[in-house]
Amino acid sequence: MAITLGSITRSVNGAVVALTGMPVIGGLMRRGFVEVTYVGRRSGKTFSTPVFYSRKGETITIGVAMPDNKKWWRNFLGEGGPISLHLDGIDRGGYATARRDEKGRVSVRVLLDQPS
Template identity: 60%
Template sequence: MELPKGTVRRVNACVLRLRDSPRFGRVVRRRLTVVTYTGRRSGKTFSTPVAYRRSGETVTIGVQFPGAKAWWRNFLGAGGPISLHLDGEDRPGHAVSHRDDKGRVTVTVTLEHRPAR
């Protein structure tokens, strides 16, 4: 199932408003983050909200409706740099996307080591 691009943009805008809201933001941020990356062909910087799971310095993003989204394709093969907004700050990392034999797409991000404060 593919969603029209306009629908994806509207949903993303709603998700960002929820994530930033004083009432629901704290709860929403536990499972939603914003990824920022540079398009491999365009060279432009993009940001998009995504659901994630985190285990230590590894973040896993399950891409819903991958046919309607292109951002994850920037991380095929050897992957590339990405930034995730976590714990109130932008965390750089290296992302690699994988499509399984059923067409499901997962992006695995290894966060860069953060020096002790």
């Protein structure tokens, strides 16, 4: 079996998600990482991936490192779309919009739904 960038990425993402669930290190990991789940705009399939984030109240900001090598954030260009985040031990829904600035940096802004 050949090692590809995709297989390495899946392995690293799986390790990050596993670490966020561990008793001691999980709390530290969850301060900076969150797992997002979304439906692909073209495939209609559900995907989950861990991302680094910052939070201010009910707004989550995700800075996309190396955006030209990633596709997930493109689901939220233009009008944006729904997203789910596993945040503070629970799943929270929200609405995400992505933008690229004049320097090519990409950020995804998520406005969280009100908890029920």
